[in-house]
Amino acid sequence: MEFDHKVPIYIQVIRDIKIAIIKGQIGLGEKLPSGRDLALQYKINPNTSSRIYKELEQEGISFTKRGLGTFVTEDQQKLIEIREELSEGLFDNFIFGMKEIGYQKDEVIEMLNKKYK
């Protein structure tokens, strides 16, 4: 994975993990790599791993068992929440931004159709 040096690494990795979860590449309840392994995988410092897992835990996406490791929550509801959080953010940003620069619904949709080709 290549990092965009304009946005914090930990943010990018968190996003990456969230996407892996909602795509089912990482199952609910599954063990996540140890902090050290995550550091190796993404070529980051173990401290950064630790920060990543801490944030995920705070969002209720993972939890940790002392001495055992970090695990994905088993709460199915979370899956939906994550997906919504991610898409919601994209929609809001997009729609609000387009309004701000003066585009109406119809124009936006027409342009979107073109862009998607």
Add this chain to the structure above:
Amino acid sequence: MEFDHKVPIYIQVIRDIKIAIIKGQIGLGEKLPSGRDLALQYKINPNTSSRIYKELEQEGISFTKRGLGTFVTEDQQKLIEIREELSEGLFDNFIFGMKEIGYQKDEVIEMLNKKYK
């Protein structure tokens, strides 16, 4: 104007000025406030004002006449460019993001229709 303290103030002000220009609230060739006035208007640090004008000038959106102040370019072409730059950024971010979290074109457009209501 309220700032989101997570994103640089100068970025937010630049965006604000660009939007005012493409909406015609600030006309082509029109004089922009002095750095000091800009600082007062937005309640920002004068250093930040000067950074803002420096960036706007670099993008060809404004130019300065020594002793007279800073003016918006008279180049109409710029208007279109700004609009495109802003919308381009929004589209890329949106489309790329939606792909990443697994939404296809049709779903996106359907959801967008709903959101716009």
Add this chain to the structure above:
Amino acid sequence: MEFDHKVPIYIQVIRDIKIAIIKGQIGLGEKLPSGRDLALQYKINPNTSSRIYKELEQEGISFTKRGLGTFVTEDQQKLIEIREELSEGLFDNFIFGMKEIGYQKDEVIEMLNKKYK
């Protein structure tokens, strides 16, 4: 029993056993489960069981007979000691904490009365 993963499991189990003892659910002189059984009961690692018994023994609450197992002390005095140790800890923590955040005796007792309803 559900564990709070923020506090060491062995601490939680030790507390649980102490409470069982002072409540008489486990009698003085009674045999405690083998390390292996304890591990099964609490769904913990056998290593953790052995740590638990080691600590209990150190506090004089249990003792081991080689080849026979671990037993609760027969010393009645211990019962009182345990109870005091536990309640002492609770009182100190509570009173000190309430002082720190600025509550006086009378307020504390009044609030306590309310909470108990």
Add this chain to the structure above:
Amino acid sequence: MEFDHKVPIYIQVIRDIKIAIIKGQIGLGEKLPSGRDLALQYKINPNTSSRIYKELEQEGISFTKRGLGTFVTEDQQKLIEIREELSEGLFDNFIFGMKEIGYQKDEVIEMLNKKYK
């Protein structure tokens, strides 16, 4: 300030700051010391300061202005929340614990009266 080496420094400092706020020693909206200064005051590492402010921000107790510093929230409501959070935690822990080891309301209040002398 002396630290209890059994509980994380950042937790203790956070508590200390919260108490200073609810006691009015630090006013609402007031600037907190810079991360570096906090580190000097408490004799901790600047990284630890940074962690402390991050947590406070997450709890809505402080906010940060880039390049300017960290400030206490101006929301009066927060004051009450903090006080409640702190006292609530103490009460719950105390009452639940005393119940667990078999003390009834009257005994508890009587003992508390004695302890307070």
Add this chain to the structure above:
DNA sequence: GTGGTCTAGACCACT
């Protein structure tokens, strides 16, 4: 000067 991020590396407690 101010916070934000990251690396490096250490030590500890828990399982």
Add this chain to the structure above:
DNA sequence: GTGGTCTAGACCACC
């Protein structure tokens, strides 16, 4: 082996 905490020190963007 696993996470949690802390120190040390660096670099950066922002104001």
